[in-house]
Amino acid sequence: MKQIGFIGLGAMGRHVSANLLKAGYPLKVYDISTAAVEELVSKGAVAAGCAKEAAEGSDIVMTMLPNAPHVEAAMTGPDGILAGLQAGGTIIDLTTLAPGEAKRLCKLAADSGVTMLDAPVSGGVAGAEGGTLSLFVGGDEATFNSVMPIFEAIGKTIRLLGGSGAGQTVKMVNQIMVGLEITALAEAWTLGVKAGADPEILCDVLGTGAAACKQMEIIRRSILQGNYEPGFAVNLQYKDLGIAMETSRELQVPMLLTSTAVQYFEMARAMGYGGKDHSSVAKVLENITGVNISAAKKQK
Ligand code: NAD
Numbered sequence: 001m002k003q004i005g006f007i008g009l010g011a012m013g014r015h016v017s018a019n020l021l022k023a024g025y026p027l028k029v030y031d032i033s034t035a036a037v038e039e040l041v042s043k044g045a046v047a048a049g050c051a052k053e054a055a056e057g058s059d060i061v062m063t064m065l066p067n068a069p070h071v072e073a074a075m076t077g078p079d080g081i082l083a084g085l086q087a088g089g090t091i092i093d094l095t096t097l098a099p100g101e102a103k104r105l106c107k108l109a110a111d112s113g114v115t116m117l118d119a120p121v122s123g124g125v126a127g128a129e130g131g132t133l134s135l136f137v138g139g140d141e142a143t144f145n146s147v148m149p150i151f152e153a154i155g156k157t158i159r160l161l162g163g164s165g166a167g168q169t170v171k172m173v174n175q176i177m178v179g180l181e182i183t184a185l186a187e188a189w190t191l192g193v194k195a196g197a198d199p200e201i202l203c204d205v206l207g208t209g210a211a212a213c214k215q216m217e218i219i220r221r222s223i224l225q226g227n228y229e230p231g232f233a234v235n236l237q238y239k240d241l242g243i244a245m246e247t248s249r250e251l252q253v254p255m256l257l258t259s260t261a262v263q264y265f266e267m268a269r270a271m272g273y274g275g276k277d278h279s280s281v282a283k284v285l286e287n288i289t290g291v292n293i294s295a296a297k298k299q300k
Contacts, residue, residue: 002025002060007054007081008064008065008070010036012125014039021045025153027040027044028047028057030047030051063095066235093120094121098172098246099168115140137151138167139166172240179258182279185213186281198298223293226293228279230277244258268280
């Protein structure tokens, strides 16, 4: 079986790497958090002291880091992946970052004889834990085919969408939808509750109708419980909508609703919720209106 180095053991990476171990892949793991590394070592991974060490002797290195600067930092320098990975090796980047950055990082890898796929994911922490992620892949087709068993160990819907950056383009569209859905739901639930509706009954009766969407599951898990532990952090959603806004400027596409959603996430960050779940946009509205959505549950 292919030897894998895995870098970035946060909310998502800790589950993705655990699924690779379960599938039988020998895994060397690295994170700047030693506690995160220890958790995976307790499950059978080998600890690496830096990204280079995780890459040494590996066929493939996977990265699942916050954004492009983190991936570049993990790839470059004397302790980086490219200093340890043999020519002919592969980097699979599961991070969400800008399509242009994916192309630039792929070129950086190619200069060292390494092939790089962008493979951002959708499905959240539950999808990471259950091995049911959707993977949006960009890059070389032969490399994509050669790593398919690895993708199958962590995801369910796996698509090659074009050359380098193509996976990130699709992920960008996904994030616009997620960001707008969660802010729209926060507004709708705040108004509904202030008008006298039970927030849980709203979930029950609207969850099967024309307005149903995946983010309604987040309402049940976080907003209805008053529990805003991530999940998917506000800071990460803010980054993702920033990627969309930057791309919209380059391509001259007006994004009126997305730019408004960005301001909701900006408010959440200003109120100290940057590290909390992206559903914290509801906290912004709760603070402004005096509504407490979780306390308004009447049934059960
Ligand atoms: P996270 O912040 O929980 O985890 C990031 C991890 O990277 C942390 O453990 C951190 O210590 C580590 N790290 C940072 N810089 C490092 C470096 N230079 N070297 C080694 N380790 C480093 O983030 P997450 O929620 O796991 O998200 C990871 C990526 O996946 C992001 O791009 C995010 O947008 C994307 N994503 C997240 C979700 C979600 O629901 N959380 C869903 C889909 C996609």
